[in-house]
Amino acid sequence: MSDAAVSPRRTFALDGLMLRYAVLVGLIVIASVGFSLANSNFYSITNVGILLRSISVLFLVSMGMTFIMLTGGIDLSVGSNVAFSGGVGVVALTTTGSATIGFICALLAGMAIGWVNGVFIGRLRLSAFMVTLATFALARGLALVIYDADSINVDNAAFLWLGGTSWNNLPVVIPFVALMFIALSVLLYRTTFGRNVYAAGSNFNTAFVLGRRPERSVVWIYVLSGALAGLSAIVTVGRVSSGQPWAGLFLEFDAITAVILGGTALSGGRGRLLGTILGVLLYGIIINGLVLTGTNPYLQSLIKGMILLGVVLLDTYTQRGKSV
Amino acid sequence: MTKRIDMKGIGKSFFATRALDNVDFSCVSGEVHALVGLNGAGKSTLMKVLGGVISRDEGIIEVNGERVEIAAPADAGRLGISMIHQEYSLINELTVAGNIFLGRELRRNGPFLDKSEMARRVKQQLDRFGLDLDPNRPVRELNSGEKQIVEIIRALMSDSWLIVMDEPTSALSEEDKGRLFEFIRRMKSEGISIIYISHHMPEIFGIAEQVTVMRDGKIVLSERTAKTTEDAVIKTMTGTELDGFVKPHKDIDGNVTLSVSTLTKPGTYNDISFDVRRGEILVLTGLRGCGAPEIAKAIFGLDADYSGTISYGGKQLKPGRGPAASVRDGMGLVTENRDKNGILPQLSVRDNIALPFLEKSVRGGIIDGKRIDTLVNKAIADTSTKTSSPDQEIRFLSGGNKQKICFSRWLDPDLEFLILLEPTRGIDVHAKADIYRIIEELSERGVAILILSYEIDEVIMLADRVITLYQGSPVSEYTYPNFEKDQMLSDMAGVGQPH
Numbered sequence: 001m002s003d004a005a006v007s008p009r010r011t012f013a014l015d016g017l018m019l020r021y022a023v024l025v026g027l028i029v030i031a032s033v034g035f036s037l038a039n040s041n042f043y044s045i046t047n048v049g050i051l052l053r054s055i056s057v058l059f060l061v062s063m064g065m066t067f068i069m070l071t072g073g074i075d076l077s078v079g080s081n082v083a084f085s086g087g088v089g090v091v092a093l094t095t096t097g098s099a100t101i102g103f104i105c106a107l108l109a110g111m112a113i114g115w116v117n118g119v120f121i122g123r124l125r126l127s128a129f130m131v132t133l134a135t136f137a138l139a140r141g142l143a144l145v146i147y148d149a150d151s152i153n154v155d156n157a158a159f160l161w162l163g164g165t166s167w168n169n170l171p172v173v174i175p176f177v178a179l180m181f182i183a184l185s186v187l188l189y190r191t192t193f194g195r196n197v198y199a200a201g202s203n204f205n206t207a208f209v210l211g212r213r214p215e216r217s218v219v220w221i222y223v224l225s226g227a228l229a230g231l232s233a234i235v236t237v238g239r240v241s242s243g244q245p246w247a248g249l250f251l252e253f254d255a256i257t258a259v260i261l262g263g264t265a266l267s268g269g270r271g272r273l274l275g276t277i278l279g280v281l282l283y284g285i286i287i288n289g290l291v292l293t294g295t296n297p298y299l300q301s302l303i304k305g306m307i308l309l310g311v312v313l314l315d316t317y318t319q320r321g322k323s324v
Numbered sequence: 325m326t327k328r329i330d331m332k333g334i335g336k337s338f339f340a341t342r343a344l345d346n347v348d349f350s351c352v353s354g355e356v357h358a359l360v361g362l363n364g365a366g367k368s369t370l371m372k373v374l375g376g377v378i379s380r381d382e383g384i385i386e387v388n389g390e391r392v393e394i395a396a397p398a399d400a401g402r403l404g405i406s407m408i409h410q411e412y413s414l415i416n417e418l419t420v421a422g423n424i425f426l427g428r429e430l431r432r433n434g435p436f437l438d439k440s441e442m443a444r445r446v447k448q449q450l451d452r453f454g455l456d457l458d459p460n461r462p463v464r465e466l467n468s469g470e471k472q473i474v475e476i477i478r479a480l481m482s483d484s485w486l487i488v489m490d491e492p493t494s495a496l497s498e499e500d501k502g503r504l505f506e507f508i509r510r511m512k513s514e515g516i517s518i519i520y521i522s523h524h525m526p527e528i529f530g531i532a533e534q535v536t537v538m539r540d541g542k543i544v545l546s547e548r549t550a551k552t553t554e555d556a557v558i559k560t561m562t563g564t565e566l567d568g569f570v571k572p573h574k575d576i577d578g579n580v581t582l583s584v585s586t587l588t589k590p591g592t593y594n595d596i597s598f599d600v601r602r603g604e605i606l607v608l609t610g611l612r613g614c615g616a617p618e619i620a621k622a623i624f625g626l627d628a629d630y631s632g633t634i635s636y637g638g639k640q641l642k643p644g645r646g647p648a649a650s651v652r653d654g655m656g657l658v659t660e661n662r663d664k665n666g667i668l669p670q671l672s673v674r675d676n677i678a679l680p681f682l683e684k685s686v687r688g689g690i691i692d693g694k695r696i697d698t699l700v701n702k703a704i705a706d707t708s709t710k711t712s713s714p715d716q717e718i719r720f721l722s723g724g725n726k727q728k729i730c731f732s733r734w735l736d737p738d739l740e741f742l743i744l745l746e747p748t749r750g751i752d753v754h755a756k757a758d759i760y761r762i763i764e765e766l767s768e769r770g771v772a773i774l775i776l777s778y779e780i781d782e783v784i785m786l787a788d789r790v791i792t793l794y795q796g797s798p799v800s801e802y803t804y805p806n807f808e809k810d811q812m813l814s815d816m817a818g819v820g821q822p823h
Contacts, residue, residue: 190690192682199679202668209626209665210680210733211651269670 020263024278028285035289045169047292053171053239055284056163057082057232058254059277060177062262063184064225065255066276071201071218072268073121073128077113078229078255080139082248085110085226086233087146090154090243099158107230113139114226115219122218136252147245154242163238173235180231185273197221201268257308258283260315283307327353327388327485327517329374329405334383336369343369345541347383353485353517356508358528358549360521361538361561362752367521370538371488374519375407376400406479407488412471416464421446423463424478449477453510455503469500473507480516487511488519493527494750497612498817505531523752525554537561558753571804572764576788578602581741581772582623587632592618593796596632600741600772605763607775607787610816615796616776617660620743623774624657625650636741651680656734658727660745660776666730667718674700674714676729681736703732706765708758724755731762742766744775748782760786780813794818 041047061078068075089106093099113135120131154160165172188194199207200214200221207214229248236247262279264271286307290300329351336344344366351357361367372378374385376394385392387403394400400407414423421442430445432438446459455473463471472492479487493501508518508531522528528535529549537545537560545552545560580599587596593615600606608616621627623634628644635641636653647657659666668676677700678685685695700714707728711721718726727748734742747763748756763786767773777783783790784807792799792815799815802808 186690190693192686192691195675195679195682195691198671198675199668202671203665205665206668207679209624209647209657209659211646211648212679213646213648265670267670269668 021275021278024262024275024282028278028282031282031285031289035285035293038289039292041292049166049169049171049174051284051288052174054288055280056171056173056177057235057248057251058258058280058284060180060228060232060235061225061251062255062258062276062280063181063273064228065252065259066262066264066271066273067184067188067197067221068128068225069201069256069259069264069266070197070268070271071214071221072204073218073221074132074256075117075222075225076129076132076252077117077135077139078225078232079248079251079253080136080143081110081113081226081229082233082236082251083143083245084113084139084146084233085230086237086243086247087143087245089159089230089233090152090237091146093154093156093159094152097156099156102156102159103234106233107227110226110228110230110233111223112226114223114229117226118219118222121222122215125215143245143247147243149245151245152243154237159234160238160241163235164241165238173238180228181273181277188273193217193220198269201270203269253304253308254283257304257311260308260311263315266312266315326515327404329403329486329517330386330389331370331374332384332386334370334373334385335381336373336378337381342541344373344380347538347541347543349536349543349546351486351517351519353515354512355534356512356518356520356532358520358522358532358535359538360523360528360535360557362754365538365561366541367538368490369541371407371490371519371521374400374405375488401482401484404483404485405488406482406484406486407490408472408475408479408492409490412468412475414463414471414474417462419443419460419462420457420466420474421459423474424459424481426478428482445481446477449481452514453477453507455507467497467500468495469497469503472496472500472504476507476511480511485515486517486519488521490521491523491750492520493522493524499611501527525557528557529554561753571785572768574603574768574788576601576604578604578770581637582774583635584619584623585633585635587619587622587630587634589615589618589622589627589630589796591796593793596798598791598801600774602740602770602772603767605767605773605775605786605788607777607783607790608793609777609780609783609790609812610793612778613795614793614816616793617745620657620745620774620776624655624743654738654740656680656739656742658730658734658742658744658747660749662723662726662730667726669719670717672715673704673709673711673718673721673729676718677703677714677733680733681738684736684738703735706735707732707762722755724751724758727751727755728758728762731759735766737769739766739771741772742774744773746777747775748777748779780809780816783807783812784809792816 061082065075065078085106088109089102092105093102117132117135120126121128161172162176163173188197196207196212196214196217199212200217204214233247237243258279259276260266260279261283262271262275262277264275287300290303331347331349334344334347334349347366347370349370359367369378373380374394376397376399379395385394392403394403415426418426421439424446425442430438430442443459450457450459457470457473463474466474476487492504496504511518520528520532532549535547535549535552535557536543537557539561545557578601580601582600585597588594596619598606608619610616618627622630625641625645625647630643633640636655674696678696682691685692685699697714704711704714709725709728709732711725718729744763748759751759763773775786787807788804790802790807790812792812794815795818802812
């Protein structure tokens with residue numbers, strides 16, 4: 001290949017990634033304009049705050065899901081884990097009265113479920129789908145036991161601060177999500193851990209032979225996803241001022257859809273956190289817009305399913321076209 | 325009845341690249357037509373046009389002078405054209421006969437399969453070509469050579485008269501190669517026509533009647549093999565005289581880097597002992613199944629199931645300590661199967677090169693991108709890897725360039741010992757010369773190198789010392805420059821070994 005033939009290819013590769021994000025931004029604009037025409041409340045500052053807060057948990061969980069899907073895995077247990085780690089946190093809080101202990105217990109509980117996933121998937125090489133399907137049921141069961149199937153009210157101001165407080169119209173959870181995005185971006189792009197995530201997802205065997213210990217990386221990636229579920233649990237409890245045994249229901253579905261919408265390859269090895277952020281925004285705006293425009297709630301699930309199917313179809317076909 | 329197929333004036337462009345430019349190519353029944361060219365010369369594109377996998381932009385295809393349309397693989401099948409690929413398309417759980425009759429099974433009463441009749445017909449075909457294979461064996465038990473035979477028999481039994489073989493010998497042992505060539509001769513005498521894509525000159529001049537050389541999407545030579553020579557073909561392929569690789573002279577008197585003593589894994593290798601010194605290139609050679617790759621696995625810590633000892637830098641290694649420990653101690657491995665465990669396909673050239681020694685570019689927990697860029701750019705230049713940029717995804721590169729990247733990741737100054745399994749498998753002549761040069765440069769720098777190679781010419785070209793293996797046992801040892809090719813070949817083939 002001559003040097004002359006070389007440069008267009010580079011711009012083309014960049015275009016592929018940028019094109020995806022440009023399309024997502026375009027769709028976000030179209031969706032916002034569309035919904036604001038349909039409902040004048042959509043664009044109010046208050047609603048933007050409410051919208052962002054309502055998808056803050058989805059942001060956190062989806063970023064963890066991005067790491068996992070980059071390894072070619074999946075985490076079906078995140079929604080149940082939010083309920084479980086929230087339960088552990090709330091019970092620890094009400095027993096000890098200490099918000100700090102409550103925080104730590106919620107995080108550790110989330111990481112514990114993640115660790116179980118990681119060990120079975122990374123070390124014992126079981127199917128991620130099957131392992132997390134099991135912990136999906138298991139964590140929900142534990143949550144129901146902890147809560148005795150009933151919600152627990154929380155009035156500790158420190159514990160509720162992250163999910164419940166607003167500065168003027170800005171919920172504090174929004175800058176918190178932004179900080180997490182920056183921290184996770186540094187972790188993914190600028191550390192050996194992040195490079196190992198991509199290596200494990202692109203070719204596990206090669207990563208192993210090159211001494212990258214992908215079996216170990218995978219464990220930590222699921223622990224990370226569990227920790228983000230624990231954080232999400234704290235945010236969730238803060239939003240509604242109570243711990244709910246059915247918190248996080250269908251959250252794994254929303255997260256997977258948002259991550260795929262953001263351009264992360266189902267097969268692993270390709271994708272970026274920015275795409276996931278845009279994916280969550282677009283998905284959140286569509287769902288929020290459907291609520292505000294008074295769309296029949298029973299139709300929402302149907303629409304979500306259609307979005308997922310459509311994106312997977314589109315990605316699979318464009319990918320097939322490229323690989324020939 | 326003789327049949328012929330003519331492709332006339334075939335043209336095909338991919339965006340700005342002219343992949344095929346006014347190509348004329350024809351095949352006559354009962355002949356082998358060898359198609360050669362470097363990677364990217366257009367051979368595969370031409371064959372994909374013939375097989376209906378991709379459409380052509382211009383040109384016509386005629387069978388026996390009548391114009392035909394090949395718009396889909398099914399059209400090619402109807403015209404009696406079959407492709408045998410490097411990766412076999414067989415179903416492991418079915419038997420030989422089951423695979424051959426897949427999709428057009430013979431039935432007895434209603435829905436029930438007539439297995440004995442299918443086996444009988446397959447057996448009849450196998451006998452016709454003098455092949456010894458049980459039609460009732462499951463394909464999963466067959467070796468590569470036998471699987472290839474099944475593919476070919478399947479093509480023949482669906483009335484194919486033109487068979488395209490893409491690098492058919494790349495995964496075959498010497499014995500299987502011999503059997504394949506005999507099979508090809510029998511097919512010729514039955515009026516079958518074969519298009520034979522290969523890099524191996526002796527094979528081409530051994531079995532082909534016609535040889536066609538492609539370069540940059542054009543035909544540059546098409547001649548009866550009797551009227552041309554191996555050198556002439558090589559010369560037109562590369563367009564220039566082949567860059568001869570000459571092994572530089574060197575003295576090997578450094579310390580012992582790796583020492584293997586009485587290494588034994590029952591049924592795989594047996595009583596293997598050798599030392600590799602700093603800067604020395606030791607080559608293990610034999611036929612497929614000689615046990616050398618398994619020895620390499622034990623040394624790299626991928627297998628704990630052996631007896632005997634392996635010492636590295638004077639210290640005895642713990643069996644099965646894992647590749648991470650090996651890499652940390654300055655060992656490297658280039659695997660024999662790039663696509664399976666050599667590359668990270670969706671990642672950039674940069675990531676593929678930088679991965680094993682990533683920790684060395686970390687400052688305060690954060691990767692120093694500039695340092696990585698410097699290392700990667702140097703590695704790309706040193707190996708003359710052709711890539712549009714370090715950001716290019718590695719899967720878009722040619723086999724030779726992928727292989728160079730598998731080497732360039734080990735150019736780190738801390739590397740002390742490198743294991744190479746079939747270092748030039750499936751790559752073109754140019755890339756081969758580059759790879760040989762990289763290997764020599766590494767050894768001059770003091771890296772001890774252990775190579776497994778099945779190609780005798782490569783063994784002789786690279787080695788400072790050679791150990792021949794037969795069925796897991798060492799036969800004899802040769803030191804540069806006293807390499808006796810014929811003796812090595814008979815060692816490998818087990819001549820004089822007890823039955």
